[in-house]
Amino acid sequence: xxxxxxxxxxxxxxxxxxxxxxxxxxxxxxxxxxxxxxxxxxxxxxxxxxxxxxxxxxxxxxxxxxxxxxxxxxxxxxxxxxxxxxxxxxxxxxxxxxxxxxxxxxxxxxxxxxxxxxxxxxxxxxxxxxxxxxxxxxxxxxxxxxxxxxxxxxxxxxxxxxxxxxxxxxxxxxxxxxxxxxxxxxxxxxxxxxxxxxxxxxxxxxxxxxxxxxxxxxxxxxxxxxxxxxxxxxxxxxxxxxxxxxxxxxxxxxxxxxxxxxxxxxxxxxxxxxxxxxxxxxxxxxxxxxxxxxxxxxxxxxxxxxxxxxxxxxxxxxxxxxxxxxxxxxxxxxxxxxxxxxxxxxxxxxxxxxxxxxxxxxxxxxxxxxxxxxxxxxxxxxxxxxxxxxxxxxxxxxxxxxxxxxxxxxxxxxxxxxxxxxxxxxxxxxxxxxxxxxxxxxxxxxxxxxxxxxxxxxxxxxxxxxxxxxxxxxxxxxxxxxxxxxxxxxxxxxxxxxxxxxxxxxxxxxxxxxxxxxxxxxxxxx
Numbered sequence: 001x002x003x004x005x006x007x008x009x010x011x012x013x014x015x016x017x018x019x020x021x022x023x024x025x026x027x028x029x030x031x032x033x034x035x036x037x038x039x040x041x042x043x044x045x046x047x048x049x050x051x052x053x054x055x056x057x058x059x060x061x062x063x064x065x066x067x068x069x070x071x072x073x074x075x076x077x078x079x080x081x082x083x084x085x086x087x088x089x090x091x092x093x094x095x096x097x098x099x100x101x102x103x104x105x106x107x108x109x110x111x112x113x114x115x116x117x118x119x120x121x122x123x124x125x126x127x128x129x130x131x132x133x134x135x136x137x138x139x140x141x142x143x144x145x146x147x148x149x150x151x152x153x154x155x156x157x158x159x160x161x162x163x164x165x166x167x168x169x170x171x172x173x174x175x176x177x178x179x180x181x182x183x184x185x186x187x188x189x190x191x192x193x194x195x196x197x198x199x200x201x202x203x204x205x206x207x208x209x210x211x212x213x214x215x216x217x218x219x220x221x222x223x224x225x226x227x228x229x230x231x232x233x234x235x236x237x238x239x240x241x242x243x244x245x246x247x248x249x250x251x252x253x254x255x256x257x258x259x260x261x262x263x264x265x266x267x268x269x270x271x272x273x274x275x276x277x278x279x280x281x282x283x284x285x286x287x288x289x290x291x292x293x294x295x296x297x298x299x300x301x302x303x304x305x306x307x308x309x310x311x312x313x314x315x316x317x318x319x320x321x322x323x324x325x326x327x328x329x330x331x332x333x334x335x336x337x338x339x340x341x342x343x344x345x346x347x348x349x350x351x352x353x354x355x356x357x358x359x360x361x362x363x364x365x366x367x368x369x370x371x372x373x374x375x376x377x378x379x380x381x382x383x384x385x386x387x388x389x390x391x392x393x394x395x396x397x398x399x400x401x402x403x404x405x406x407x408x409x410x411x412x413x414x415x416x417x418x419x420x421x422x423x424x425x426x427x428x429x430x431x432x433x434x435x436x437x438x439x440x441x442x443x444x445x446x447x448x449x450x451x452x453x454x455x456x457x458x459x460x461x462x463x464x465x466x467x468x469x470x471x472x473x474x475x476x477x478x479x480x481x482x483x484x485x486x487x488x489x490x491x492x493x494x495x496x497x498x499x500x501x502x503x504x505x506x507x508x509x510x511x512x513x514x515x516x517x518x519x520x521x522x523x524x525x526x
Contacts, residue, residue, distance in 0.1 A: 061230035063185040065162030070190035074197020082213040099454025101156040106443040108160020113439030121169040121237040129227040132158025140218035164442040167426035172237040180362035184419035195348035298502040310441040314448035317472035332402035333394035350407040354414040366491040374416020381409035382473035390466035
């Protein structure tokens with residue numbers, strides 16, 4: 001009997017389910033709980049409310065790095081106009097300046113997985129803020145394009161750390177019933193940052209060109225101060241603490257984020273088994289990367305889903321819509337700079353509003369229905385935008401249709417593909433692979449974003465802006481098919497239960513059943 005491992009899960013009735021992995025398809029055997037529920041005393045209801053508030057506060061603070069990313073995306077769309085006037089940069093330099101941040105952030109995302117496994121999730125969040133703040137300060141004070149690029153490179157590394165670690169941290173401290181909403185907080189912060197960037201563009205646009213873009217970039221440093229203070233409030237991830245064999249510290253954190261002592265102990269036992277502390281040695285970094293690069297069928301499916309959804313998030317053109325919205329509206333027929341920036345503020349408000357709607361729906365409706373609505377809506381809006389730019393440019397109806405199409409595109413993105421991308425990539429991987437595999441997915445996202453952003457102006461010159469968005473519409477169609485075939489529904493499932501979803505297509509020939517006594521003996525050992 002090829003016994004590989006044991007994993008506990010708790011069902012809705014509080015009974016313990018023991019997962020026995022036989023190298024084929026996971027089997028379950030129900031066991032009665034050793035704990036008499038009648039003898040268990042839950043914490044007072046006020047403590048339950050406190051735990052929910054505490055988890056939410058942790059999720060908000062952990063997501064603040066995403067404000068930095070969003071602000072950079074939003075503010076650069078307007079700042080680039082004045083940077084070009086002040087520093088006299090070429091069109092190619094504009095593309096490089098805009099797109100290089102996404103490309104270079106892959107270094108931060110790649111390093112973030114290993115770093116978070118070594119120093120912890122919490123301090124990786126702090127490191128991301130420090131690196132970005134350094135790069136942001138250099139950009140705001142840059143006297144030339146070369147110095148500006150140095151700051152941009154540093155900021156990109158910081159953003160790479162931040163976008164990778166925040167969803168992982170939040171997923172590891174969140175209860176299953178609210179994990180979708182809480183893990184969406186980074187996407188909320190990205191949208192909030194974009195909106196703030198647009199507003200900053202509009203507010204400072206009246207100043208001289210050699211001053212306004214520096215103030216626009218400099219304001220983005222403020223969230224880093226809040227992040228520094230937040231590090232004294234948020235706890236370390238209990239799952240990371242268990243991986244480091246710091247079980248007592250993990251227990252203290254779980255008591256803060258659980259509704260009862262019983263729940264905290266059940267979670268701790270479940271995490272211990274999942275981490276392999278009871279039945280196996282800890283995974284070394286080489287072993288983790290070997291499993292990722294030479295994956296088993298279940299891990300391969302996880303990687304296709306996690307990395308694929310990250311790439312589709314970017315290759316459907318959302319960053320170009322945000323970065324180059326003034327150029328899009330200029331092609332539609334809006335000519336005055338103030339009007340262009342005012343139109344982008346409308347886009348920012350729309351994007352932020354619909355991400356808030358997604359937060360309320362993601363754990364009620366589920367991931368997959370929202371992804372269908374999102375990708376189909378984006379497809380319609382991208383084709384509509386292409387039509388307005390190709391046949392109705394500089395006509396009043398064309399301007400209105402272009403603005404509505406851009407707003408509809410960002411709204412559709414925000415209600416599904418935007419937040420759910422990060423939710424899925426942080427919850428589908430097993431604990432031993434989560435940080436590194438999530439980092440790999442973030443790399444795919446950043447590379448895709450960088451390539452699209454850096455090539456938009458050149459491609460638009462070759463096939464027109466309308467043609468470019470028609471191509472994005474075709475890609476969005478394929479995203480609908482990807483969601484249908486490759487994305488499972490994970491609503492309401494624990495992180496450990498989600499792992500089982502990717503085993504369902506394994507060898508259906510079955511395997512030897514495990515007797516009840518074997519299960520009990522193995523569980524007692526754990």
